[in-house]
Amino acid sequence: MAADGFSRRGVLGLGALAAAGLVVPRGLARGVGQSVAAPGGGAGRRRVIRIAHVTDTHIMQDLRAPEGVAACFEHIRGQKDVDLIMHGGDIVFDSMDQSLERSKELWALWQKVLGDSWKGRVRYCLGNHDVWGWNKERSKTTGDEPGWGKQLALDTLGMQGAVPKGAYYSFDEVVSGAGWHIIVLDTVRPEPNGYYAGLDDEQFEWLKGDLSLNRMYPTMILSHIPIFTATVLDREPNERRERIVTPGRMCIDYGRIKKLFLENPQVKLCLSGHMHLIDRVEYNGVTYCCNGAASAAWWKGPHRECREGYTLVDLYSDGTFENRYVEYGWKA
Numbered sequence: 001m002a003a004d005g006f007s008r009r010g011v012l013g014l015g016a017l018a019a020a021g022l023v024v025p026r027g028l029a030r031g032v033g034q035s036v037a038a039p040g041g042g043a044g045r046r047r048v049i050r051i052a053h054v055t056d057t058h059i060m061q062d063l064r065a066p067e068g069v070a071a072c073f074e075h076i077r078g079q080k081d082v083d084l085i086m087h088g089g090d091i092v093f094d095s096m097d098q099s100l101e102r103s104k105e106l107w108a109l110w111q112k113v114l115g116d117s118w119k120g121r122v123r124y125c126l127g128n129h130d131v132w133g134w135n136k137e138r139s140k141t142t143g144d145e146p147g148w149g150k151q152l153a154l155d156t157l158g159m160q161g162a163v164p165k166g167a168y169y170s171f172d173e174v175v176s177g178a179g180w181h182i183i184v185l186d187t188v189r190p191e192p193n194g195y196y197a198g199l200d201d202e203q204f205e206w207l208k209g210d211l212s213l214n215r216m217y218p219t220m221i222l223s224h225i226p227i228f229t230a231t232v233l234d235r236e237p238n239e240r241r242e243r244i245v246t247p248g249r250m251c252i253d254y255g256r257i258k259k260l261f262l263e264n265p266q267v268k269l270c271l272s273g274h275m276h277l278i279d280r281v282e283y284n285g286v287t288y289c290c291n292g293a294a295s296a297a298w299w300k301g302p303h304r305e306c307r308e309g310y311t312l313v314d315l316y317s318d319g320t321f322e323n324r325y326v327e328y329g330w331k332a
């Protein structure tokens with residue numbers, strides 16, 4: 001698929017597919033359950049694509065992180081039929097707090113390890129650690145430097161366009177008339193010397209438009225920070241017996257995104273990272289999977305119950321899918 005970074009819907013309409021005798025994907029109505037059949041198994045369904053969702057690689061010179069990332073890619077190469085790697089963000093550690101020189105070193109390290117490890121397609125989603133300099137105090141930046149913020153990562157990774165639109169986009173994966181629509185969101189919003197999670201109004205309007213124009217195929221959404229997750233509840237309550245969800249952990253505008261999903265029942269699956277934890281929440285007809293971290297505890301071993309891993313995501317022609325976390329056996 002061309003790396004055009006934008007939706008290319010509209011080549012074949014439903015009528016054209018029906019005329020061609022191709023099966024129109026089922027499962028666009030709410031309530032279609034997740035597949036329990038063996039991979040590629042269920043009668044009448046075909047796998048459209050197998051994606052390796054890799055997230056939170058946090059590459060750095062220390063802690064044998066480059067070897068760890070290489071081991072992760074090697075494990076993925078050993079899997080059958082991976083068509084695409086989708087990186088869920090926090091590719092490097094930790095451009096937000098670093099000088100330009102240090103950030104460039106981190107990106108060069110990533111490009112080297114990737115180049116040595118994977119020849120296939122990669123699509124990126126940016127994480128908070130991939131944004132250069134937003135912590136102006138620590139990075140000693142002013143914000144006026146060329147490339148400051150997300151642009152350095154977009155340019156390095158060849159993501160098309162300038163901020164903001166290079167950081168969110170959609171595309172289709174179609175095989176013999178059966179397809180999935182895939183959306184990548186940018187959930188990292190700026191605040192002084194840091195970030196919070198959500199979509200700005202411009203991106204939200206874009207998402208609304210993209211969903212309304214792309215209703216033929218089931219839809220998967222990838223974000224770095226979860227749109228919705230149970231992992232935020234796995235913490236001790238404070239002295240007032242409250243569990244507080246801080247604004248950097250889950251999209252603060254979940255409410256309006258939920259409404260959009262209710263109006264667009266083709267949205268089936270939302271993947272995220274950022275939490276370095278694994279969950280699967282089925283809520284209002286959408287399955288939300290927080291898919292661990294390649295680095296587990298930032299290359300220091302398991303993060304709570306989460307070990308170093310990636311996720312195999314199989315998307316099927318009938319709108320069902322499988323999402324399976326795979327540990328690749330790294331010993332920190």
Ligand SMILES: [Zn+2]
Pocket residue numbers: 090127128129224273274275
């Ligand atoms: Zn993150």
